[in-house]
Amino acid sequence: MSFLKLRRVGFAIGLGVMACAAQAQINFFENHDSGSSTFTQTAITGGNPWAMETNAANAHTSDTYWRLREPSSISDSVLTSPTLNYTATTTGPVTLSFWHKFGFEFSDDSVGFDGGIVELQINGGAWSNIGAGAFTTNGYTHTISSSFSSPIGGQSAFSGNSPGFTTSDSTTNWINSIAMLNGFVAGDSFAIRFRGASDSSVSKNGWLIDEISLTADAAPVPEPMSMLALGIGALGVFAKKRRR
């Protein structure tokens, strides 16, 4: 093979690696600021909607977040992400991170009356609670009572008051919850939703959510710059040998 041909091969290898490295990896982030959001809300039962609230004195960062106020009657309301794709070049779990604070009606340290859960849907199928075991930071706190008609009775959930929560506006009492979502295969589409539900009596302050991210690693590929350096280095050795 001539030096010119080898040089062309090295260049082609470099371009090919750069094309691979540009793909895959889930990197979704939503902070709802400027009064817009890619999340959509649906009031399934009770006509109690999630609403975007703009209040810089109560936000985690910037000014806008979603809020579900809990009524004194049975309600079931969801805040749903866009559909994302787990591709052939995605690997490992999807990490869900969000900032929130809540004040839900509860009985004691283990039983809640109103509460919130995170649900996952894969390929348009049934929604299911991601479960207490999915959380690595600031996970569910209570089990919702089945005695007062809560739509999420019997499930693990966020309930009671999040640490530092007060009814006064505050930018400092938000907490960060992180969960690992597993079980995806290449080609899956998926979405998550925040589902807040209340039982048959007593209203509380509800659930505030901001800064939601869903991330996953790309399958490992060689760094494009190191491959280019490798290619250039190899060509340099070849040229040196040729000059001898």
Ligand SMILES: [Ca+2]
């Ligand atoms: Ca925000």
Ligand SMILES: [Ca+2]
């Ligand atoms: Ca209630």
